[in-house]
Amino acid sequence: MKQFVSLFQSIDQTTSTNLKKDAICKYLSEASADDAAWAIYFLSGRRLKRLIGVQQLKEWLYQKVDLPEWLIDDTYSSVGDLAETIALLVDASEPKEQESLSLSQWLASRILPLRTVGIDQQREIVTSWWSTLDYDTCFIINKLLTGALRIGVSQSLAAAAVAQHSDLPKPTILHRLMGKWEPTAEFFEQLVSADDGSAQISRPYPFCLAAGLETAPEALGDVALWQVEWKWDGIRAQIVRREGHCFIWSRGEELIETRFPEITEQAMLLPDGTVLDGEILAWSQEGGVMEFSQLQRRIGRKTAGKKLLSEVPCAFLAYDLLEHDGLDMRQHPLADRRESLEKLLRSCSTGLKISDTLEQDDWNELAVLRAESRARQVEGLMVKKKDSHYGTGRKRGIWWKWKIEPYTIDAVLLYAQAGHGRRANLYTDYTFGVWSGADLVPIAKAYSGLSDKEIRTLDKWIRKHTIERFGPVRSVELEQVFELAFEGINRSTRHKSGIAVRFPRIVRWRQDLSAKEADTLEQVTSLIADS
Amino acid sequence: MHDKSDTLIKATSNGLICEAGGFAIDPWEPSELALITHAHADHARPGSERYISTPDSVALLKRRLGDTIDIRAVNYNEPIRLGSTDVSFHPAGHVLGSAQIRVEQAGNVWVFTGDFKRDFDPTCLPFELVPCDTLITEATFALPVYRWQSGREVAGEIAHWWNLNIEADRPSVLFCYSLGKAQRVLAELMHYCSRSVFLHGAVAPLTDIYRREGVAMLPTQQLDLKEKRNYNAELVIAPPGAAGSTWMRRFKGASTGFCSGWMRVRGNRRRRGYDRGFVLSDHADWPALIQTIKECGAKKILTTHGQSETLVRYLRELGYSADELSTQYTSNDAETETLTAANDAVVNDRHQT
Numbered sequence: 001m002k003q004f005v006s007l008f009q010s011i012d013q014t015t016s017t018n019l020k021k022d023a024i025c026k027y028l029s030e031a032s033a034d035d036a037a038w039a040i041y042f043l044s045g046r047r048l049k050r051l052i053g054v055q056q057l058k059e060w061l062y063q064k065v066d067l068p069e070w071l072i073d074d075t076y077s078s079v080g081d082l083a084e085t086i087a088l089l090v091d092a093s094e095p096k097e098q099e100s101l102s103l104s105q106w107l108a109s110r111i112l113p114l115r116t117v118g119i120d121q122q123r124e125i126v127t128s129w130w131s132t133l134d135y136d137t138c139f140i141i142n143k144l145l146t147g148a149l150r151i152g153v154s155q156s157l158a159a160a161a162v163a164q165h166s167d168l169p170k171p172t173i174l175h176r177l178m179g180k181w182e183p184t185a186e187f188f189e190q191l192v193s194a195d196d197g198s199a200q201i202s203r204p205y206p207f208c209l210a211a212g213l214e215t216a217p218e219a220l221g222d223v224a225l226w227q228v229e230w231k232w233d234g235i236r237a238q239i240v241r242r243e244g245h246c247f248i249w250s251r252g253e254e255l256i257e258t259r260f261p262e263i264t265e266q267a268m269l270l271p272d273g274t275v276l277d278g279e280i281l282a283w284s285q286e287g288g289v290m291e292f293s294q295l296q297r298r299i300g301r302k303t304a305g306k307k308l309l310s311e312v313p314c315a316f317l318a319y320d321l322l323e324h325d326g327l328d329m330r331q332h333p334l335a336d337r338r339e340s341l342e343k344l345l346r347s348c349s350t351g352l353k354i355s356d357t358l359e360q361d362d363w364n365e366l367a368v369l370r371a372e373s374r375a376r377q378v379e380g381l382m383v384k385k386k387d388s389h390y391g392t393g394r395k396r397g398i399w400w401k402w403k404i405e406p407y408t409i410d411a412v413l414l415y416a417q418a419g420h421g422r423r424a425n426l427y428t429d430y431t432f433g434v435w436s437g438a439d440l441v442p443i444a445k446a447y448s449g450l451s452d453k454e455i456r457t458l459d460k461w462i463r464k465h466t467i468e469r470f471g472p473v474r475s476v477e478l479e480q481v482f483e484l485a486f487e488g489i490n491r492s493t494r495h496k497s498g499i500a501v502r503f504p505r506i507v508r509w510r511q512d513l514s515a516k517e518a519d520t521l522e523q524v525t526s527l528i529a530d531s
Numbered sequence: 532m533h534d535k536s537d538t539l540i541k542a543t544s545n546g547l548i549c550e551a552g553g554f555a556i557d558p559w560e561p562s563e564l565a566l567i568t569h570a571h572a573d574h575a576r577p578g579s580e581r582y583i584s585t586p587d588s589v590a591l592l593k594r595r596l597g598d599t600i601d602i603r604a605v606n607y608n609e610p611i612r613l614g615s616t617d618v619s620f621h622p623a624g625h626v627l628g629s630a631q632i633r634v635e636q637a638g639n640v641w642v643f644t645g646d647f648k649r650d651f652d653p654t655c656l657p658f659e660l661v662p663c664d665t666l667i668t669e670a671t672f673a674l675p676v677y678r679w680q681s682g683r684e685v686a687g688e689i690a691h692w693w694n695l696n697i698e699a700d701r702p703s704v705l706f707c708y709s710l711g712k713a714q715r716v717l718a719e720l721m722h723y724c725s726r727s728v729f730l731h732g733a734v735a736p737l738t739d740i741y742r743r744e745g746v747a748m749l750p751t752q753q754l755d756l757k758e759k760r761n762y763n764a765e766l767v768i769a770p771p772g773a774a775g776s777t778w779m780r781r782f783k784g785a786s787t788g789f790c791s792g793w794m795r796v797r798g799n800r801r802r803r804g805y806d807r808g809f810v811l812s813d814h815a816d817w818p819a820l821i822q823t824i825k826e827c828g829a830k831k832i833l834t835t836h837g838q839s840e841t842l843v844r845y846l847r848e849l850g851y852s853a854d855e856l857s858t859q860y861t862s863n864d865a866e867t868e869t870l871t872a873a874n875d876a877v878v879n880d881r882h883q884t
Binding site for chain 1: 674675676678786787795796797798799801802804805806807838841844845848
């Protein structure tokens with residue numbers, strides 16, 4: 001563990017991406033393959049399946065530390081990270097264990113076996129670690145217990161480090177890190193070998209991500225060079241059909257085939273050695289795409305019951321062919337891939353749909369279509385270069401999303417809560433409301449959109465103008481107005497306001513407006529009719 | 532109906548006022564007579580007619596408030612009579628010249644700690660415990676996660692970091708509050724090396740004053756902004772306000788560090804984008820706050836700036852009569868040291884050019 005703790009320190013003690021990468025490389029070359037596998041597992045953002053709940057750890061902390069519970073809660077809300085709060089609060093204890101187990105040994109002989117014992121024993125074991133471990137080790141172990149490590153290394157950086165260590169291209173490493181794998185010595189050896197042999201049959205490809213189009217589309221040149229589609233508002237997914245099996249991966253690399261049995265059934269009709277990129281949508285035979293909130297009902301269920309299946313049928317709209325006849329197609333131009341995709345779906349009549357291309361002669365006509373986006377329940381247009389290969393991650397210039405302008409409203413700040421991680425101890429999580437008669441009803445929560453300077457100013461204001469505290473949440477004087485943007489709006493029975501908005505964020509702080517001038521619920525609700 | 536003893540010192544919109552003594556303590560608005568606990572900008576403000584401070588604070592206050600202020604020096608532990616009160620200054624261990632102020636009237640004793648710490652600091656007299664009936668205490672770091680290592684240990688970490696940067700042939704830029712923290716670091720570093728340190732223009736004049744008052748520190752030289760040279764392997768001490776400014780450009784590839792109690796929490800450091808955070812504070816940590824409150828014997832505790840609410844609630848649960856005082860001492864959030872120091876930097880840069 002010492003070695004891994006020292007890797008953590010090296011990473012944590014620099015803001016330079018290159019130095020972080022060098023530190024990971026150094027670790028990979030010195031560590032055993034077992035340790036390296038676990039290190040990459042955690043650094044690339046993977047986590048242990050829920051071992052011990054956050055609430056549980058808090059309970060144990062209450063018992064362990066001789067302080068009132070509210071004070072521990074206040075402290076946690078100020079520190080913004082439970083693993084760190086625990087390490088800081090128990091740090092006083094004197095005797096330290098001489099640490100000799102490595103990362104993989106810690107996992108195999110200590111952490112993973114926690115699953116096999118009862119809760120009382122879990123508490124005994126974990127709290128005894130708290131008493132004996134040094135601060136950094138305690139912090140890291142707590143991080144592993146509570147979820148993702150998240151220490152300032154992105155998946156991309158972890159992959160870059162493996163690539164540098166193994167002298168392989170980064171896209172190859174990113175691909176090998178996709179999907180399901182176990183952090184074993186064997187896996188790590190394959191990860192860094194020139195030929196990784198027979199890959200996991202379920203392994204998806206890294207998704208190609210689009211960048212937002214910030215210029216006028218004319219800047220992209222001749223419209224004929226581009227393939228244009230609707231920008232669907234569903235779940236991005238990859239269908240992997242290999243060796244008699246079918247896997248459906250979400251972009252978050254979760255397997256979701258059991259949630260969408262009707263799509264799996266269709267996908268089974270694809271020939272072996274096929275991988276499709278596309279979108280899962282709630283889709284009715286008669287009306288086509290349904291509201292996103294309907295799809296949400298399906299996302300929430302591990303398996304869907306008959307009633308839900310018939311109320312919210314789902315469809316897969318394919319837009320790219322990544323593997324064909326067992327061959328990786330990603331280096332072929334999009335136009336060729338599209339042609340193969342159309343041919344494939346025609347020939348095997350699976351019921352899987354294709355995302356239609358919009359054939360228009362100029363950008364103006366496309367702009368007209370784009371204006372219909374809301375009525376068509378889409379988010380705008382996707383513009384993809386016809387001669388481009390399928391990129392790994394967000395590569396500018398290949399795929400553009402030409403989204404519709406968001407809805408905007410003016411709303412009043414009602415509540416604030418301190419953030420986590422680098423926003424610890426700063427009030428950065430806000431709840432906003434609009435007028436319903438003489439009252440303000442909460443309409444949206446937003447966390448992003450303000451500059452660091454604005455956040456600090458607002459934080460000070462919040463501290464000075466708090467009306468009431470509810471645990472970590474403060475209600476504030478009804479004075480500050482913000483312009484919020486969001487992508488979608490639906491009726492909702494779960495919200496007091498009766499509506500739910502999607503992707504709300506702050507556009508600007510309207511210091512020129514008084515609370516009275518903020519929008520009313522009526523005005524906001526009228527946007528629904530608009531869609 | 533207020534008992535007089537209840538309000539020997541009160542918080543008004545102008546600052547802490549003692550009517551019976553006819554003076555204000557660290558007022559934020561000009562007053563006739565201002566007693567100053569120490570020379571930090573949020574405690575020592577310009578405009579008052581007369582000032583009283585400890586002798587060690589005089590030079591610092593003149594530097595901050597101007598040579599022409601009317602200031603009287605009173606030794607630590609030397610009682611003076613003001614109005615119907617007896618007043619004395621006692622070491623607070625915060626920075627050079629820092630004091631707690633004790634006010635007694637008819638056997639009723641109040642003490643205002645100003646800013647204080649109880650850890651050893653080679654640049655100032657150690658904190659003195661002053662028994663009292665009512666204690667007005669700072670509460671900057673009143674959360675149990677704030678616990679300090681000794682300054683010596685932290686200086687060891689800084690020296691180690693500097694050595695690593697020497698090996699990697701890059702500059703070390705250490706951000707410290709320019710009055711107090713910078714000099715404490717320079718003094719503690721003497722245990723680890725004897726190299727010379729470069730100082731930002733906001734830090735150098737204050738360091739000179741410390742030297743004149745007899746504080747032993749590493750040799751230093753003020754950065755010459757016109758000189759073109761590289762600072763690889765050098766240690767540069769600057770106020771936090773200089774971070775991210777064009778001033779930083781001359782230290783290409785530098786590793787940056789920040790010395791502050793706030794660095795105890797990882798998110799505070801990451802948000803500011805420093806490579807290293809060194810947990811070194813001139814304020815009392817949680818154990819020292821609680822210890823002081825218990826030892827001074829006061830039955831009533833009033834808190835100023837910082838985690839006041841938290842401390843008050845905790846003390847009430849322990850059976851104390853405790854309340855928050857509303858003041859404008861600004862160390863109530865993580866940005867203060869940065870902001871105050873940034874102002875220093877601006878003022879002093881102007882002096883330079």
